[in-house]
Amino acid sequence: MRVQLPYGERMIDAEVPGSAVVLEPAAVDPLPDPQGAVRSAIEAPIGCAPLSRVARAGQRACIVVSDVTRPVPNATILPPVLETLERAGVHRDDITILIGTGLHRASRDDERRRILGDAAAGRYRVLDHDARDEASLAPLPGGGGVRLNRAYLDAELRIVTGFVEPHLFAGYSGGGKGVLPGIASAADIMRNHDARMIGHPKATWCVTEGNPIFEQMRDAGAITSPALTINVTLDTQKRITGVFAGEMVQAHEAAIAQAARQYVRPIPHLFDIVVATNMGYPADLNLYQSVKGMSVAAQACAPGGSIVLVAECREGLGGPEYAELMRSERSPRALLDRLGADGHETVHDQWQVQVQAMVQARCDVWLHSSLDRETVESAHLRYAADISETVAALLGERGTGATVCVLPWGQLTVPVVA
Numbered sequence: 428m429r430v431q432l433p434y435g436e437r438m439i440d441a442e443v444p445g446s447a448v449v450l451e452p453a454a455v456d457p458l459p460d461p462q463g464a465v466r467s468a469i470e471a472p473i474g475c476a477p478l479s480r481v482a483r484a485g486q487r488a489c490i491v492v493s494d495v496t497r498p499v500p501n502a503t504i505l506p507p508v509l510e511t512l513e514r515a516g517v518h519r520d521d522i523t524i525l526i527g528t529g530l531h532r533a534s535r536d537d538e539r540r541r542i543l544g545d546a547a548a549g550r551y552r553v554l555d556h557d558a559r560d561e562a563s564l565a566p567l568p569g570g571g572g573v574r575l576n577r578a579y580l581d582a583e584l585r586i587v588t589g590f591v592e593p594h595l596f597a598g599y600s601g602g603g604k605g606v607l608p609g610i611a612s613a614a615d616i617m618r619n620h621d622a623r624m625i626g627h628p629k630a631t632w633c634v635t636e637g638n639p640i641f642e643q644m645r646d647a648g649a650i651t652s653p654a655l656t657i658n659v660t661l662d663t664q665k666r667i668t669g670v671f672a673g674e675m676v677q678a679h680e681a682a683i684a685q686a687a688r689q690y691v692r693p694i695p696h697l698f699d700i701v702v703a704t705n706m707g708y709p710a711d712l713n714l715y716q717s718v719k720g721m722s723v724a725a726q727a728c729a730p731g732g733s734i735v736l737v738a739e740c741r742e743g744l745g746g747p748e749y750a751e752l753m754r755s756e757r758s759p760r761a762l763l764d765r766l767g768a769d770g771h772e773t774v775h776d777q778w779q780v781q782v783q784a785m786v787q788a789r790c791d792v793w794l795h796s797s798l799d800r801e802t803v804e805s806a807h808l809r810y811a812a813d814i815s816e817t818v819a820a821l822l823g824e825r826g827t828g829a830t831v832c833v834l835p836w837g838q839l840t841v842p843v844v845a
Contacts, residue, residue, distance in 0.1 A: 493590065498710070499542075523554060671685070
């Protein structure tokens with residue numbers, strides 16, 4: 428059986444057995460008028476007043492958006508928001524669009540148009556958050572020492588946008604995640620992502636209650652009292668299937684309910700071999716981001732099984748801290764021992780190394796990407812030059828009874844044994 432898999436900005440084919448289970452998100456129709464849906468949502472929000480009633484002349488407004496690693500359709504979301512603000516008397520010069528990079532790199536000029544869309548790019552003040560720039564940070568009043576971007580805290584009108592999908596340790600993205608880690612200090616992000624938090628049994632896919640990472644993110648976001656949050660759910664073609672605007676907690680809960688209906692998928696049992704992607708560009712920009720596809724594949728993989736991850740990784744492994752830490756020990760087990768040792772101090776990007784090592788301690792992981800063999804193997808992964816040949820070889824090793832599952836859309840399909 429031939430399956431198509433997103434890889435960078437194109438689709439590639441792979442051969443798998445006819446008996447393979449191909450798991451996809453539930454079919455949900457995209458909204459026929461997504462921008463109209465945004466307009467309706469911000470005029471009838473969940474649990475708070477409409478934006479048109481709270482915005483007024485003389486206010487400074489700050490809108491937080493995700494960086495290029497997230498496929499948030501800001502070209503659809505931003506125009507109704509910006510038009511509403513300006514109609515209410517908020518001057519264009521008093522509107523700041525803040526790109527929530529967390530600890531990711533700053534956005535390039537060419538990426539800003541991709542992130543913001545033509546209607547916003549070049550017409551408004553746009554800033555990239557820098558988690559290490561002390562001058563740009565300020566303490567959050569009543570926030571227990573948490574520091575956030577000053578442009579956001581200084582604004583009288585705060586708006587947070589995002590995209591809700593399953594997340595490997597935060598349960599779901601969106602909501603408070605736009606604030607922490609989106610616009611938080613490096614120290615606060617590291618505390619939220621330290622080894623104890625990442626290793627918590629409830630810090631995993633689609634778990635919110637009792638998940639310390641999710642709860643800390645939500646608390647940090649809610650205490651900033653944004654005037655409005657806007658989250659969307661998407662289908663595999665990145666089309667909007669739902670718009671959820673309103674008070675941060677209530678609107679996020681509504682979005683999570685929709686995301687669960689679309690993305691949590693039953694499986695009959697765990698599988699010997701799982702082929703998964705990281706949904707193509709921009710999610711598979713590098714290996715750091717593509718750990719998500721590896722981790723969600725592990726939800727369907729039997730202990731001792733094999734994962735074949737398909738991710739372009741056009742920008743390499745990721746940041747230097749991630750690559751250096753990954754290469755600093757001889758094995759995933761050694762990495763886990765180091766990160767869990769008493770006295771270990773959290774370092775940048777260690778959370779993704781930890782999640783990757785947790786997967787690799789349980790399953791063999793093969794990577795088909797644009798990276799060369801040496802680079803792949805330096806990250807303790809097996810090199811897959813060809814997807815079909817790799818799957819065939821694994822089936823040959825495991826015998827005729829081996830079972831195969833394919834997740835063409837990565838983290839948009841979270842397998843759960845029924």
